[in-house]
Amino acid sequence: MTEHEKIQAELDKYEESVTKAIARFPERDHLPEKRIYTPLDIKDLDYADDISFPGVFPYTRGVQPTMYRGRYWTMRMYAGFSTAEESNKRYRYLIESGATGLSCAFDLPTQIGYDSDDPISEGEVGKVGVAIDSLADMEVLFDKIDLGKVSTSMTINAPASVLLAMYIAVAEKQGVSADQLRGTIQNDILKEYAARGTYIFPPRPSMRLITNIFEYCSKNVPKWNTISISGYHIREAGSTAAQEIAFTIADGIAYVEAAIKAGLDVDAFAGRLSFFWNAHNNVLEEVAKFRASRRIWARVMRDRFHAKKDKSMKLRFHTQTAGSMLTAQQPDNNIIRVALQTAAAVMGGTQSLHTNSRDEALALPSEDSVHIALMTQKIVAHESGLADVIDPLAGSYYVEAMTNKIEQEAMDYIKKIDDMGGAVAAIEKGYIQKEIQDSAYKWQMDVESGARVIVGVNAYQIENEEPPKNLLKVDASVGERQKAKLAQVKAKRDNEAVKKALADLHAACEDENENLMPHILAAVKTYATLGEICNVMRDVFGEYEAHISL
């Protein structure tokens, strides 16, 4: 009898012995996972090929050799609301409290390329993030923050080129050259079409803008992460764990293909690609997901795109805890959810982490809540021991089997998307959106049937719960103030220079071979507004019409 046969025999005996007991608990029998996992579940796993060591291909155990035994992850809190002045205060508070990186949230008009005085911006200015109309706002936003020292992540997609240009211009004024700048722009338009909704232009010109940024940064802003290919929002929109990484990696493949098609060498830009994952509630499934994503990307980059540099094959990622898993009911329970999600992200080897605040199902987070969220990271880092050993769950029968399973599911999706002609085609067909929606609907029905318990929502509710106090309220006058500021900027600037810069940008947009970044940078320096710049591009590129199928 071989070792495996022996285990199989023992397993059969075990299964036999528990049949009766299990039958008494039918309500726990619907789970997709097996009851226990054994060496049989990972018998085909090859340590050297599939797991290996941290910092070594396929990076299943982590992208750096030392991981948190060298440096902790970057504790990066996503923040921004109201005006640049208010947000600047919050950033400086965060830096004083021990945050090691900034993460800027922009309001919706900014994300969709509208100025604060556009009628469509009415009611939205300063609501979900800070309003940026021109370079003047950006100067205030980073006032007294040394851009040579801090690393800044900006959640900006369709107009990413414009915000990056503004950041470069502010740094220049501070005396910091572009090659010193560290940070990330999200710049991931495909998931906007599929899940998040802040798109402006159609796919083709959007992909051009993205490759223009890749090319410009590889020469001028070499430490900048030019894209954060995001599964976070796909998961928030309701996908499963495997769908999250499958659709995101498919997006990643599309970006790499576009850049190669534009004439870039894969190793010139691939090292600056980064990813953005969700940390959801199911801790072990999430750890497996993070591990699987690294393994898939490494193999895709090596085998499909023939990358040579190690860096090109390493999937580095930022993580945010799952906003959609926060409950409005008994909001303090969210602290525990976030702690578990943090544990998952850390055991999964994240490079940076944003922890959500307990009150985010109700409003923007208050300062107290943000403090608890940040301290959750500190506790996991210093007290839990989870950060003391690299990839601590490797070798677990369950986690390894789960890693394989998620990898397989994701690869099946990627194959399907390839057959459709890639991520852009799959999105245009509405395929990815439909898959996400189906999962979201199933989740909701499981919650409503009680098959999935959400504490405080469909179980353990409190009757007549007191609404929480001290929620952050964005001052309703922010829209008016921002409009007044914008009027001032427009009055003060050299309008001839603006006109000339915009005309120049217009011409550049029409020439497909022209890199738009230098033209955008020149325009922002004249204090041309975000809306003006985006309108020039709208004029040439048109606007995306969403594909929605329910």
Add this chain to the structure above:
Amino acid sequence: MLPPVLCFERGRDMDIAEEVLNGNRLALSRAITSIENEDEKSTEIMKRLYPHTGHAFVLGVTGPPGAGKSTLTDKMAREYRKRGMTVGIIAIDPTSPFSGGAILGDRIRMNGLTLDEGVFIRSMGTRGSLGGLSHKTADAVKAMDAFGKDIIFVETVGVGQSEVDIVKAADTTMVVLIPGMGDDIQAIKAGILEIGDVFTVNKADHDGADKLVREINMMLDLDGVMKDWRPPVEKVIANQNIGVKELIAQIEKHYDYIKSNGILAERRTKRTKDEILDILGSRIGSYITQKIVDDGRLDDYVEQIKARKTDPYTVVGNVLDEMLK
């Protein structure tokens, strides 16, 4: 002089037919609801509107799901608007046979038209009617016609019976196809070929567009030996607004053709005949059904048939003999 139709629907009080003729958009909307629900007011409304119909050009838009019918309709409507014509659009989506509900999603692709006062878009569910385009759709078209619309698009579900029914409702029928449907071309051969007055290959920038055009042309040539009108095949890229003007030129050519050759008059005569027969059939049907349900005879018949004492054919024969004598 017919009596005014008063609408007490949902607390509102207005003479719907009169208001439709006055160009009241809410009245048009509520008239269509009445028609769809076949409520007690609908017949009166239609009687009042009917004399004012017959002016609009009705364009049927059909083709498989995903062919871009709504996007194309949107772009064509914009072009007609530029030419000063007013536009009505009826977009039909399938009703779920299980829940009876429907997602009416075509409107999303026409959001840019919502605020144009010269355009009125109405989404309808098939509500289980086999064709989806029974006299309810035809009556909704008439309501828009009486309201004063110059052109009315009727966009079908794109599956099943609706393709054939559209021909009855429309003056000109346009079939929209896209490359990359694979073996679906076989199915097209079977059904759609006979009904298209104009064929459109959308997404013409995708691989296989030229091949599809060739295939359709080939089939039309095989099919069309005996016909006067050889349907043209136009390439468009609807979402980039490419080829739309040329497409409209072909549609107008067809409209002129059927007008000048008496075909339009013929089609409309046939349509009127169908209408009478449809309404007659459905009224008689529902009259008799109601009767035998109300007096409890239906259940008796069912019992007798179950016991094999009689059969459905005899039962229906007897009922008809009795009621129609």
Add this chain to the structure above:
Amino acid sequence: MEKKIRVLVAKPGLDGHDRGAKVIARALRDAGFEVVYTGLRQTPEQIAEAALQEDVDCVAMSILSGAHPHLFPAVVNLVREKGMNDVLIIGGGVIPETDIPALKEAGVSEIFTPGTKTSDVVDYIKEHVKK
């Protein structure tokens, strides 16, 4: 033919988070309603006009960005201006408890916050639309 309840599911404002709106749209369909979904980024004017053309019994809006104090009342006013005094208007999304009284005052009949069961929304609409 029985009357069907028609609902316009609308996303006013700029936020792109339509998971909730889409889940609700499907749940309403599964409850036998006819659902017109507007898609993202609709202005109050577009929503009111769509409500008119579609002759819906109910307008159900979803906002997650915090723009509800401005946008919900704007839709209510425009719908009423068009003569549709009988249309039920409801809203949902990330909406603080403290904002709800003012929204109801403005004519939004009910506000559904995170954690609401879709069946509760279905029941509410069934009970409150004008027959």
